[in-house]
Amino acid sequence: MSRIVSKLLLVFILTICISASYSQDSLQSNIELNLNEHPPLEIPLRYSGTYGELRPNHFHAGVDLKTQGRxxxxxxxxxxxxLSRIKVETGSYGKVVYLDHPKLNKTTVYAHLNRFSPKIQNYIKGEQYLHQTYEIQRxxxxxxxxxxxxxxxxxxGNTGNSFGPHLHFEVRDxxxxxxxxxxxxxxxxxDNDPPTIQGLYLYESEEPQVVTTFENRTMIALxxxxxxxxxxxxDTISVQGYYSFGIQSFDRxxxxxxxxxxYRLELKRNDSLISELTIDxxxxxxNPLINxxxxxxxxxxxNNRVLLTTKEASNPLGFFKNSPSTELFKAEVGKIDYWKLTLSDYSGxxxxxDWTTKGVEGVKKLTIPFGNSTINQTVNNQxxxxxxxxxxxxxxxxxxxDFQxxxxxxxxxxxEVLVRNPLLLQIIPKEIKQKPSWVSYAFFGQIGKKETKFIRKVESDTLSVTLRNTGDFHFAYDSIAPVVTPRNFSSGQAINGYRYLEIEAEDKxxxxxxxxxxxxxxxxxxxxEPKQNRFTFDTSDILLxxxxxxxxxxxxxxxxxxxxKTFSLTIN
Structure with missing residues (x-):
């Protein structure tokens, strides 16, 4: 017994020492990460997405590396x-690995994988079997x-919210x-091409504060x-009241x-730096600040994004450098200013x-941004x-x-507009209240072009829903079970030599x-794999x-x- 205790104590001490060495290394080392020494892929690196790109409701957190369509x-x-973290899910990053590099104080992320290496796969599959779940995080x-x-x-691979084979790669602090x-x-x-400029826009207002919606948007002829x-x-641009600029552009x-x-935007007025934005x-x-x-x-x-060169006072977005103005520029009658906006990619x-503005008399009106006043409205019918x-x-x-x-x-x-502050919707579905048996089949959803998108199951005759978008909504009913079909086998057949069994299950x-x-x-x-309604069993998991x-x-x-569904399978 004493030998067993001694061995366990030794293992514990060694574990503490190893963990301590990681901690000390992270504090003492000044080594920097060098991705040129060994990139995450050994094929020629081609990009379908770059860091910091403007995406729907978020900034892109890494780079997307193409994998030749395979x-x-x-x-x-x-x-x-x-390996500090591993996650498997049907959405988001799909199969993803997080590696910690203590000496560098960095974490690298590898997402949308098809599968993991054997030692990682064995670990996570063991956890999946232990807890009897596909989606898992450790x-x-x-x-x-x-x-x-x-x-x-x-x-x-192409797992999660990915719409084509690629590797999503990140570096994090x-x-x-x-x-x-x-x-x-x-x-x-x-990258040997400069950023492409699609348009420069002038925005004018009667108020000095920066806002993100303008009635007076003018595209400047270039x-x-x-x-x-x-x-x-x-031509020289006449400005009046308060004004600012926006840029529509991309890089290839x-x-x-x-x-x-x-990578970088610089805005200068009369050779003085007014605003700088660096995507680093x-x-x-x-992420919500993108809007x-x-x-x-x-x-x-x-569906086109124009980036404003000044920002709201309440917008703490860290990309902006040199404390850009949180107020619009004020036009002074007769004053001429010389402007220059420069875009740079990471390759330089x-x-x-270049443009010139001249202040003129007059003030252009601005419709109130974000529009709505406080609403507490009730609608009612049969x-x-x-x-x-x-x-x-x-x-x-x-x-x-407008509520109808x-x-x-x-x-x-x-x-189909984005909601800044959640909308509260309280509903009494009279039809369901009159027919309580319908509750188990009813759900509240948003009406789309092809189908009703599920929002919430109905569990009583009163429903409260918090909405993050606008549109058309109604109650729908679903008493139809999913349809299950074997894809590469049939019941009663011999499956010798089958590494994988695939089943299709769809619920429209x-x-x-x-x-x-x-x-x-x-x-x-x-x-x-929800994009293909596919469910796959690896027969090597079990001794058949x-x-x-x-x-x-x-x-x-x-x-x-x-x-x-039940299937009879034979091993000869």
Whole structure:
């Protein structure tokens, strides 16, 4: 007994020492990450997305590296470290690995993987079987799974919210978890083209404060001074009241047709730096600020993003440097100013616009931004009674909120705009109240172009919903179970030589909530790829002896409708 205790004590001491050495290394080392020594992929690096790009409701936290339209390329650890976190989910990053590099005080992230390396796969699959779940997240100790620079940690894929095979790669500060621009650390990005300028816009107002929605937006006519590099306004621009500017632009890297983001913006007036924006680091909490940094109304109506060169006083976005003005520029009658805006990509290619403004008399009017006043409105008919509650300035739109009930459809207009402050909707569905048995099949959803998007299950005759967008909403009913179909096998057949068994399960009404698989009564892991409605069982997980085996697969939709299929499988 004493020998066993001594061995356990020795193992404990060694573990503490190893962990302490990681901590000391992180405090003592000044080594910097060098992605040029070993990038995450060994194929030529081509980009479909760059760091900090303006995306729907967020800034892009890393780079997207193309994988030649295929999955399965080895993904490598860029530096020595340990597996600190691993996650498997059907959405977001899909299969993702987080590596900590204590000596560098960095974390690197590798997302949308097809599968993990064997030692990582064995660990996470063990956890999935232990807890009988496909979606899983685990945080690991520094000594559990260590990796060396250049070691394969997984294989590129298309899992999660990915719309084509690629590797999403990030570098984060290990302590703050803030994503940083990977190009800062030597990741190769061949780029010989300057940023493309699509448009320069003038915004005018009667108020000095910066806002993100303007009635008076004017596109400034430009002429080419030097092809794709230098432009100038065709005429002197008359300004009155308060004014500012916005830029619509993108950058392209070599060997890629994708419209990516640039790296730096500089705005000068009379050779003095007014505003600088550098895409190098941000905090995830700043993602909602993207809609306060662009002309949101223009984006809402045209799907084009114009970045404002000044910002709201309440917008703490860290990309902006040199304390840019939080007030619009004031026009002085007769005063002439000379402006220059320069865009740079990380390779140093630049494009610029020069223009001149002259202050004139008069003030242009501005419709109140964000539009709506406080609302507490009730609508009522034979189908529904509903109340909408919204505080002042809840939406990113110049239009006020309008709440209507037509038949069984609730309409909140203007439609398809982003909500700044949540809208509270309280509903009494009279039809369901009169027929309580319908409750188990009812859900509240937003009416889309092809189907009703599930928002919430109805659990009583009164419903309270917090909305983050506007549009048309109604109650829908779903009593139909998902449809389950085997894809590469049939019941009763021999499956010798089959590494994978695939099942298709689709629910067109509300979507899949959960699923379970059992082989001879024992839980087995099915991997779920929702983009293809595919569920895959790796037969090597279980020792299949000769004979007849029973495979059961059960799936449940968001309203609790279930489908169960049983298959007879033979091993000869």
């Amino acid at each position: 999955e399965g390329f080895p993904v490598y650890a860029v530096e020595d470290g340990f 945080y690991l100790r520094p000594t559990q799974i260590t990796v060396k620079k250049g070691e394969i940690i997984g294989y590129s 290990r302590e703050s978890e803030e994503p940083m621009n990977p190009l800062q650390f030597g990741l190769e990005a061949k 002429k080419t001074v030097k092809e794709r590099i230098q432009y100038s306004a065709t 890297l070599d060997l890629s047709a994708n419209k990516n983001g640039w 680091r941000f905090n995830f909490t700043e 306060r940094s662009i002309d949101y109304h223009f984006y809402e109506t045209s 290619n630049t494009s610029s616009i 189908f529904l009674e509903a109340q909408l509650i919204a505080i002042e300035n809840s939406i990113y739109s110049m239009e006020g909120l 009930l037509t038949g069984d459809t609730l309409s909140i207009e203007p439609k 009404e509300t979507g899949i909530k959960s699923f379970e698989g059992y082989l001879d009564g024992q839980w087995v892991l099915f991997e779920h 002896i000769p004979g007849v085996h029973t495979l059961e697969f059960e799936v449940e939709d968001l309203l609790g409708n279930k489908a169960k």
